[in-house]
Amino acid sequence: MAAGVATWLPFARAAAVGWLPLAKKTMPKPPVDKKSRNDEILFVNVSGLRFQTWKNTLDRYPDTLLGSSEKEFFFNEDTQEYFFDRDPEMFRHILNFYRTGKLHYPRQECIQAFDEELAFYGIVPDIIGDCCMEEYRDRKKENQERLAEDTEAEMATDTPLPPDSTHRERLWRAFENPHTSTMALVFYYVTGFFIAVSVIANVVETVPCRPLKGSKKDLPCGEKYSLAFFCMDTACVLIFTFEYLMRLFAAPSRCKFMRSVMSVIDVVAIMPYYIGLVMPENEDVSGAFVTLRVFRVFRIFKFSRHSQGLRILGYTLKSCASELGFLLFSLTMAIIIFATVMFYAEKGTKGTNFTSIPASFWYTIVTMTTLGYGDMVPNTIAGKIFGSICSLSGVLVIALPVPVIVSNFSRIYHQNQRADKMRAQQKVRLARIRLAKKGTTNAFLQYKEEGGFHDRDSDNALCLKNRSSFEHQHHHLLHCLEKTTNHEFTDELTFSEMCMTESMGYRTSRSTSISSQQGMSTSCCPRRAKRRAIRLANSTVSVSRGSVQELDTLQVHKTSSGHQSRSSLNARTEDLKLNCDDRDFTAAIISIPTPPANTPDESLPPSPAIPGILRNSRTSFYTHETVKISSL
Amino acid sequence: MGLVMGTFSMQSKQVNYHTDNLDDDLELSVVCHRPEGLEQLEAQTNFSKKELQVLYRGFKNECPSGAVNEETFKQIYSQFFPHGDASTYAHYLFNSFDSSQNGSIKFEDFVTALSILLRGTTTEKLEWTFNLYDINRDGYINKEEMTNIVKAIYDMMGRFTYPALKTDTPKQHVDAFFQKMDKNRDGVVTLDEFILSCQEDENIMRSLQLFENVI
Numbered sequence: 106m107a108a109g110v111a112t113w114l115p116f117a118r119a120a121a122v123g124w125l126p127l128a129k130k131t132m133p134k135p136p137v138d139k140k141s142r143n144d145e146i147l148f149v150n151v152s153g154l155r156f157q158t159w160k161n162t163l164d165r166y167p168d169t170l171l172g173s174s175e176k177e178f179f180f181n182e183d184t185q186e187y188f189f190d191r192d193p194e195m196f197r198h199i200l201n202f203y204r205t206g207k208l209h210y211p212r213q214e215c216i217q218a219f220d221e222e223l224a225f226y227g228i229v230p231d232i233i234g235d236c237c238m239e240e241y242r243d244r245k246k247e248n249q250e251r252l253a254e255d256t257e258a259e260m261a262t263d264t265p266l267p268p269d270s271t272h273r274e275r276l277w278r279a280f281e282n283p284h285t286s287t288m289a290l291v292f293y294y295v296t297g298f299f300i301a302v303s304v305i306a307n308v309v310e311t312v313p314c315r316p317l318k319g320s321k322k323d324l325p326c327g328e329k330y331s332l333a334f335f336c337m338d339t340a341c342v343l344i345f346t347f348e349y350l351m352r353l354f355a356a357p358s359r360c361k362f363m364r365s366v367m368s369v370i371d372v373v374a375i376m377p378y379y380i381g382l383v384m385p386e387n388e389d390v391s392g393a394f395v396t397l398r399v400f401r402v403f404r405i406f407k408f409s410r411h412s413q414g415l416r417i418l419g420y421t422l423k424s425c426a427s428e429l430g431f432l433l434f435s436l437t438m439a440i441i442i443f444a445t446v447m448f449y450a451e452k453g454t455k456g457t458n459f460t461s462i463p464a465s466f467w468y469t470i471v472t473m474t475t476l477g478y479g480d481m482v483p484n485t486i487a488g489k490i491f492g493s494i495c496s497l498s499g500v501l502v503i504a505l506p507v508p509v510i511v512s513n514f515s516r517i518y519h520q521n522q523r524a525d526k527m528r529a530q531q532k533v534r535l536a537r538i539r540l541a542k543k544g545t546t547n548a549f550l551q552y553k554e555e556g557g558f559h560d561r562d563s564d565n566a567l568c569l570k571n572r573s574s575f576e577h578q579h580h581h582l583l584h585c586l587e588k589t590t591n592h593e594f595t596d597e598l599t600f601s602e603m604c605m606t607e608s609m610g611y612r613t614s615r616s617t618s619i620s621s622q623q624g625m626s627t628s629c630c631p632r633r634a635k636r637r638a639i640r641l642a643n644s645t646v647s648v649s650r651g652s653v654q655e656l657d658t659l660q661v662h663k664t665s666s667g668h669q670s671r672s673s674l675n676a677r678t679e680d681l682k683l684n685c686d687d688r689d690f691t692a693a694i695i696s697i698p699t700p701p702a703n704t705p706d707e708s709l710p711p712s713p714a715i716p717g718i719l720r721n722s723r724t725s726f727y728t729h730e731t732v733k734i735s736s737l
Numbered sequence: 738m739g740l741v742m743g744t745f746s747m748q749s750k751q752v753n754y755h756t757d758n759l760d761d762d763l764e765l766s767v768v769c770h771r772p773e774g775l776e777q778l779e780a781q782t783n784f785s786k787k788e789l790q791v792l793y794r795g796f797k798n799e800c801p802s803g804a805v806n807e808e809t810f811k812q813i814y815s816q817f818f819p820h821g822d823a824s825t826y827a828h829y830l831f832n833s834f835d836s837s838q839n840g841s842i843k844f845e846d847f848v849t850a851l852s853i854l855l856r857g858t859t860t861e862k863l864e865w866t867f868n869l870y871d872i873n874r875d876g877y878i879n880k881e882e883m884t885n886i887v888k889a890i891y892d893m894m895g896r897f898t899y900p901a902l903k904t905d906t907p908k909q910h911v912d913a914f915f916q917k918m919d920k921n922r923d924g925v926v927t928l929d930e931f932i933l934s935c936q937e938d939e940n941i942m943r944s945l946q947l948f949e950n951v952i
């Protein structure tokens with residue numbers, strides 16, 4: 106029942122008194138209205154903007170959030186109001202819906218934001234009033250198209266192939282997207298070159314060359330150097346055939362491929378050659394053979410694979426088919442009409458060019474398109490009058506559908522530009538997402554480095570405090586998972602090192618010097634079992650790469666802890682920072698398999714002596730800084 | 738004049754790339770679910786009104802339509818485990834949350850499960866866990882079900898673990914589990930065996946108290 110009707114119900118019921126005298130039976134008992142008649146004002150606070158409305162207003166639509174008991178979930182006891190943490194500007198429109206029964210779409214708002222608000226408040230978009238429905242639908246359609254394009258671009262051919270793709274898939278990918286591999290790019294340019302060569306050869310063939318000795322007539326070059334041209338043609342056709350067969354082999358759906366436009370163009374481009382080979386060289390069919398040679402010009406269409414603009418043009422023409430059809434139809438009608446009129450107007454003149462109506466077609470076309478060759482001109486006054494009317498209406502008829510075609514082309518062209526920009530942005534976005542993801546994984550590993558789980562003394566707690574409670578809880582969750590499986594998270598680097606050490610059959614080395622180029626080996630398991638509690642990112646240090654690797658991983662550690670202390674730098678005092686780093690560094694030293702009794706000093710000095718292996722200048726900064734501290 | 742006749746031939750344009758399925762979308766997008774009243778939920782669960790309000794606000798923010806489907810749930814859960822692949826385990830979790838087995842978790846399901854897990858008795862918690870492990874809901878956990886669960890959990894660890902995951906690590910884990918839980922050695926674990934074995938293990942009992950104050 107619409108909102109307004111409810112208000113008139115009491116009136117209708119009161120008017121039922123008029124039936125009483127006529128009633129055949131006694132009236133039924135009226136329903137007892139249990140709920141209180143008092144209408145109260147509700148307060149709705151949307152992000153600070155307070156709205157007030159009657160309870161009845163909201164109750165009009167009981168299947169929405171505000172009309173049902175769902176709003177009780179948002180009731181704030183302290184302030185006795187309903188608090189929603191949503192957009193207050195949009196809420197205005199939502200509330201207006203309850204008041205007027207019509208939902209209006211605000212033109213300046215984003216369509217997606219509006220949809221989300223509607224979904225939140227449980228309102229179906231169908232009830233948008235007629236006044237705003239057009240706009241809403243158009244914007245929604247546009248947005249959906251855009252989203253669909255984005256998803257297409259996402260799943261587009263730029264994404265790397267799954268590693269288990271067959272040769273066929275890889276080949277197809279190389280053909281469709283030449284940028285993916287150098288081989289494909291080379292092939293792309295080679296075919297492009299040969300198309301150009303073939304087209305130029307076709308053109309130059311017909312140019313008159315100097316005649317042979319002893320002959321006066323100018324020969325077309327094609328006949329003079331017929332062998333050279335034939336060889337060139339053969340080479341081009343071989344390349345094209347090879348390309349076509351490869352594409353056919355690689356296509357995921359051969360039938361679909363064979364029906365596609367590009368495939369048809371390819372076939373039409375190479376067929377004449379083979380037909381020419383097969384056909385016998387006699388005079389009767391050579392006429393047909395010459396006609397076939399015309400089709401060789403279709404090779405130029407093969408360029409559309411290489412040119413985006415050509416494809417867009419083709420697509421535009423296809424999508425404007427109806428406009429073009431209209432143009433053609435109206436032109437045809439106008440031509441017929443004017444040709445008839447001109448013919449009859451000029452009929453009387455002697456020696457006139459307008460010999461028949463079809464002959465007048467040529468005049469009409471030339472005049473309507475404002476070409477005006479002047480090979481046929483009217484002589485009579487009536488003919489001239491009708492001729493001028495013809496040229497004026499020609500301008501109109503042609504000028505009208507053209508803007509539509511132009512706007513279509515513009516739209517499609519811009520969409521294409523957007524698609525290209527999207528693809529570029531996508532790469533950046535993906536890179537950012539990957540970085541963020543790495544950040545979370547690294548955050549957890551850092552958390553463990555700081556021994557966040559154990560050794561909770563007050564200093565440590567301060568060091569770690571700048572972690573949000575969400576991070577704390579998330580890390581706790583990850584830690585629980587580790588405990589469940591009895592395996593620990595590491596990063597990729599350490600993992601690969603570990604694999605290497607395990608595969609090379611490490612040994613525990615008791616050497617105390619890190620700088621020994623023979624490298625030290627850290628055994629994975631026996632020491633690790635003891636060091637579990639102080640697990641660091643650089644726990645297992647690979648043997649084969651020697652101390653370089655050690656220092657590298659040391660650096661990794663340093664960067665992270667340096668980073669950590671960076672943020673605590675602002676708030677913390679110097680000694681606190683010292684504390685953190687000192688502890689971290691000591692822990693790092695312990696992990697190197699010198700006997701625990703080894704003081705840091707011994708193992709320390711070599712590190713500054715190997716500056717060359719630093720990963721980047723930033724790391725070096727941290728390394729030196731922390732190195733200095735712990736040597737105190 | 739050509740125009741007059743030409744307008745007859747002017748067909749409606751079809752300039753859209755895609756077919757017009759806007760109408761379908763409008764109809765589909767309105768699957769809305771509203772939870773029962775606040776009082777009823779308060780009575781059914783062990784949460785206070787305030788806590789329910791907080792929970793609902795968060796839930797509604799994520800899913801304005803009022804229900805979570807499996808895909809969304811998997812995505813949300815995977816965000817907490819960026820190292821590995823959490824989708825299999827999320828699938829099992831989803832099935833255990835979705836009490837009505839209709840493919841979507843409503844707020845009531847969500848809150849009921851949370852109530853058991855955070856405010857329930859140890860027996861209730863263990864029962865919930867048993868139901869999680871018992872994938873086909875036949876009342877018994879057999880080795881295959883347990884292996885699936887354990888594999889899903891190990892999947893969440895990802896590739897880079899220390900020590901490196903071997904292919905039979907899950908199997909060993911399952912064997913150890915059955916060694917402990919299957920009292921009568923019949924190859925399946927029943928609810929009673931499960932609860933009994935867990936109650937005998939102090940570590941488990943102690944950890945069950947860990948998550949009390951998650952909210």
